[in-house]
Amino acid sequence: MNAREEILERMRRALDGAGPAPEPPREYRRSLDADVDVVELLIDRLVDYKAYVHHGIASIPEALGEARRVVVPADLPAEWRLGEAEFVEDEALTTADLDGADAVLTGCAAAVAVSGTIMLDAGAAQGRRAITLVPDHHVVVVRRDQITGHLAEALPRLDPTGPQTWISGPSATSDIELQRVEGVHGPRRLDVVILADSALTHRQSCSSS
Amino acid sequence: MSTAFPKAAKVALGMPQLRSNLAHATGTIRGKRAKVVGELDDWERLRDTAAAIKADVQHRMPELAVAFERNATAAGATVHWARDGAEANRIAARITRDAGAEEVVKVKSMATQEIELNEHFAAEGLSAWETDLAELIVQLADDRPSHILVPAIHYNRTEIRDIFRGRMADAPKGLTDDPAALAEAARLHLRRRFLSAKVAVSGANFAVAETGSLVVVESEGNGRMCLTMPETLISIVGVEKLLPRYEDLEVFMQLLPRSSTGERMNPYTSVWTGATEGDGPKDVHIILLDNGRTEVLADEVGRQALSCIRCSACLNVCPVYERTGGHAYGHVYPGPIGAILAPQLEPGRHDDLPYASSLCGACYEVCPVKIDIPEVLVHLRQQGPHGAGEKAAMGAAEAVMARPALWRAALAAARFLSRPWRGRGFVRRLPWPASKWTVSRDMPVPPKESFRDWWKERER
Ligand code: SF4
Numbered sequence: 001m002n003a004r005e006e007i008l009e010r011m012r013r014a015l016d017g018a019g020p021a022p023e024p025p026r027e028y029r030r031s032l033d034a035d036v037d038v039v040e041l042l043i044d045r046l047v048d049y050k051a052y053v054h055h056g057i058a059s060i061p062e063a064l065g066e067a068r069r070v071v072v073p074a075d076l077p078a079e080w081r082l083g084e085a086e087f088v089e090d091e092a093l094t095t096a097d098l099d100g101a102d103a104v105l106t107g108c109a110a111a112v113a114v115s116g117t118i119m120l121d122a123g124a125a126q127g128r129r130a131i132t133l134v135p136d137h138h139v140v141v142v143r144r145d146q147i148t149g150h151l152a153e154a155l156p157r158l159d160p161t162g163p164q165t166w167i168s169g170p171s172a173t174s175d176i177e178l179q180r181v182e183g184v185h186g187p188r189r190l191d192v193v194i195l196a197d198s199a200l201t202h203r204q205s206c207s208s209s
Numbered sequence: 210m211s212t213a214f215p216k217a218a219k220v221a222l223g224m225p226q227l228r229s230n231l232a233h234a235t236g237t238i239r240g241k242r243a244k245v246v247g248e249l250d251d252w253e254r255l256r257d258t259a260a261a262i263k264a265d266v267q268h269r270m271p272e273l274a275v276a277f278e279r280n281a282t283a284a285g286a287t288v289h290w291a292r293d294g295a296e297a298n299r300i301a302a303r304i305t306r307d308a309g310a311e312e313v314v315k316v317k318s319m320a321t322q323e324i325e326l327n328e329h330f331a332a333e334g335l336s337a338w339e340t341d342l343a344e345l346i347v348q349l350a351d352d353r354p355s356h357i358l359v360p361a362i363h364y365n366r367t368e369i370r371d372i373f374r375g376r377m378a379d380a381p382k383g384l385t386d387d388p389a390a391l392a393e394a395a396r397l398h399l400r401r402r403f404l405s406a407k408v409a410v411s412g413a414n415f416a417v418a419e420t421g422s423l424v425v426v427e428s429e430g431n432g433r434m435c436l437t438m439p440e441t442l443i444s445i446v447g448v449e450k451l452l453p454r455y456e457d458l459e460v461f462m463q464l465l466p467r468s469s470t471g472e473r474m475n476p477y478t479s480v481w482t483g484a485t486e487g488d489g490p491k492d493v494h495i496i497l498l499d500n501g502r503t504e505v506l507a508d509e510v511g512r513q514a515l516s517c518i519r520c521s522a523c524l525n526v527c528p529v530y531e532r533t534g535g536h537a538y539g540h541v542y543p544g545p546i547g548a549i550l551a552p553q554l555e556p557g558r559h560d561d562l563p564y565a566s567s568l569c570g571a572c573y574e575v576c577p578v579k580i581d582i583p584e585v586l587v588h589l590r591q592q593g594p595h596g597a598g599e600k601a602a603m604g605a606a607e608a609v610m611a612r613p614a615l616w617r618a619a620l621a622a623a624r625f626l627s628r629p630w631r632g633r634g635f636v637r638r639l640p641w642p643a644s645k646w647t648v649s650r651d652m653p654v655p656p657k658e659s660f661r662d663w664w665k666e667r668e669r
Contacts, residue, residue, distance in 0.1 A: 003290040011271040011274070025261060049476075112474075130438065130488075130489075133438075151462060161422060164480035165433065167477060168477075176391055178238045179388055181388045181389050186429065
């Protein structure tokens with residue numbers, strides 16, 4: 001018997017006579033209370049985990065700060081490429097290119113307010129995983145309609161089989177005396193630009209139905 | 210009959226620095242956990258769901274494992290099966306060689322520690338570099354991990370600085386013991402290695418059967434580096450890590466970060482499914498590992514240990530763990546979960562571990578998947594060799610609690626209460642003094658008292 005057959009056989013033998021387990025109850029929350037302002041909550045939670053928050057497209061240069069060479073996915077909206085920085089589109093950039101960049105500017109797929117989590121799934125305006133990992137500074141644009149209150153609302157918005165990265169604050173470690181210290185291998189600085197104008201709020205009410 | 214625990218525990222108890230490091234760290238994490246758990250009004254419902262999903266996984270393991278294999282394969286992964294650690298190590302070493310590499314970067318993983326992959330690679334002339342900060346500390350110090358989540362929990366910042374200064378060739382001059390400076394030193398030390406590695410080895414926190422996806426939960430970004438930059442990725446995954454559905458992540462990803470680091474969400478979670486064109490590793494391998502798990506599955510009471518999501522909350526509340534540290538358990542899984550998992554994964558080798566507990570029930574109260582650890586402990590005690598077992602227990606009790614008479618009474622009570630007709634779930638409400646713990650949950654030991662003083666106090 002090969003390993004596969006043998007392991008499956010061991011499992012079946014171990015379960016011999018065991019009936020099916022009961023269907024799991026699912027009585028937990030799937031959303032926040034209706035009166036919660038999810039934008040405000042997201043901002044609160046982002047700041048709590050040491051991310052910087054900005055408002056509106058016009059604040060993108062401020063979020064990029066001193067960065068001169070900024071990597072962007074090829075499909076990043078042109079209207080986000082603001083300021084003095086040089087925007088370098090990721091056309092198969094090498095690791096060294098990425099390592100030499102000052103920052104990366106992307107969009108996202110969804111955000112979860114309650115945990116301050118930004119989610120990427122390699123979809124529109126996000127690029128491949130390496131570009132949001134190697135540069136030391138990540139600026140991510142979140143549209144109002146991408147913000148959900150609860151994790152259970154965000155998961156269905158992601159491509160379940162696309163490579164997903166969920167980001168909650170800059171990289172950190174709690175390995176020394178269980179104290180959280182920001183900044184290890186991932187980007188040490190995370191800036192979040194929230195686009196919450198009324199036109200987009202309107203679009204949200206259509207798309208989330 | 211092993212008597213390793215009582216002996217090792219006695220040694221550990223003679224090391225005041227170790228005990229103060231542990232008390233400080235576990236005290237911090239208990240407070241953080243309690244705060245973020247308190248923010249969710251549906252915590253108990255989440256635990257109920259998680260426990261039921263895991264029970265369902267155990268009952269449907271063959272079907273789910275095959276579904277996972279099918280979906281991961283369809284997405285471009287190569288799925289291997291390993292009956293034991295040696296087989297998994299051989300497969301991983303072969304893939305590494307086939308990729309033309311002599312070294313791998315590693316994401317922290319309990320499964321690869323369990324099968325001693327690093328040692329096996331070394332024996333084959335391959336190098337495995339740990340990249341998680343705590344694992345790096347332990348590897349540099351030539352030590353063994355002492356905690357599931359924070360393997361270097363037994364070191365304080367000054368000791369870590371000394372390890373870096375002494376053992377890390379490129380440690381910055383004048384390195385201080387400021388945690389931020391220590392993290393920066395690790396970043397510089399590992400960066401080139403990440404950016405040039407050809408092969409990475411990871412474990413996985415979850416394996417989603419419905420999609421064939423793997424999930425890695427981490428903080429530092431070393432996981433993302435390993436999962437994204439190399440050409441070849443090898444993930445070694447215990448068969449118990451399966452989840453039926455993608456949607457199940459909404460349950461476990463609320464429970465796990467809050468229970469382990471006491472965060473609402475850990476900084477980085479990676480979910481990937483096979484290989485993606487132009488994004489990350491092209492050659493993706495998954496090794497499904499048995500290594501004793503199907504034996505555990507055969508025990509109706511013991512199998513709940515397979516629900517464990519390795520959050521380490523049970524270690525952080527355990528008065529025995531806090532006194533002895535992780536090394537005393539003599540197994541990669543220490544603390545309450547180790548006391549029920551080690552003897553089941555390696556039958557006959559850790560018979561004393563089910564006695565390394567006061568059955569206080571604090572571990573059950575915090576466990577996000579509701580493993581009734583006291584129930585399994587008592588069950589395993591009944592199965593172990595009795596006379597010798599009790600002698601070992603007395604040794605442990607003496608070392609840890611210094612109250613053998615009470616310990617004996619406690620054991621008798623526990624055995625009485627766990628008689629089969631009493632049914633499941635009763636043992637945790639013990640009538641003896643430790644029942645206090647089940648009430649106060651997150652802060653089982655008043656911080657200013659030693660266990661012994663506290664214990665005496667309870668007796669009055
Ligand atoms: S037994 Fe429960 S509390 Fe302990 S590590 Fe496993 S999941 Fe966490």
